[in-house]
Amino acid sequence: MDDHRGADFSVKPELTGELVVLRPFDLTRDASAIRGWLTDPEVARFTAGTPQTTPAPPWDEEAEIRMHEWYGSRGHQSDRLDLAVIDRASGRCVGEVVLNEWSPANRSCNFRIALAAAGRDRGLGSEAVRLTVGYGFEQLGLNRISLTVFDHNPRGRRAYEKVGFVLEGTRREVLRYGDGWVDDHDMAILASEWRRHRGCPGADA
Structure with a gap:
């Protein structure tokens, strides 16, 4: 594609891999699963840095309304x-996978992913990252996709490295976690790197 063409986030694609399909949310099918990972202590640990010993807030009618409002509106977003x-x-x-914090001038986005227990440790995450990043570079014309990953999430960091994300720096002791501190790592992948290895670094060595 022409790298200078503006990104069109109004298009919500369906991306198919060997292990996963990425598609727009459908609350008639997905509500139970979404509710599950929003109340999963391990998801909170890796995304928000919440200690596993911290009890999840009660799921009440207000939380249910917020979930439906948020995920029901994802298909109408023009900037993510x-x-x-x-x-x-x-x-x-x-x-879920997300490209957000879009900077049109810099052709850059942030990336994040959240997986419930049923989606972990089987390669689904790595493939989901690869499909999303590929779409970002090849269809949206992005030049840079970045993310942050807590030091206590080595599994997530390995998944990002498999796709070609490169460590750019570490913000030390940014998160108070129990009785200690946790570093946060900045990682990114560039369009030029993606063109070279298509999400399989090492194959181009």
Whole structure:
């Protein structure tokens, strides 16, 4: 594609891999799964840095309304992309991938992913990252995609490294966690790197 063409986030694609399908949210099918990861202590630990010993807030009617308002509006956003991660083996929604914090002038986005327990440790996350990043570079014309990952999430960092994200720096002791402190790592991948290895670094060595 022409790298100088403006990104069109109004298009919400369906991206298919060997293990996962990424598609727009459908609350008639996905609400239970979304509710599950929003109340999952491990998801909170890796995304918000909440200690596992911290009890999840009660899921009440207000939380249910907020969930429906947020995920029900994802398909109408013109400056970001939110897609459900579907496990092809089970057909179930197991998480989400997001490109947000879009800077049109710099052709850059932030990336994040959240996976429920049913989507972990089977390669689904790595493939979901690869599909999203590929779409960002090849269809949206992005030049840079960045993310942050807490030091206590080595599994997530490995998944990002598999796709070609490069460590750019570490912000030391940014998170108070229990009785200690946790570093936060800045990682990014560039369009030029993606063109070289297509999300499989090492293959181009």
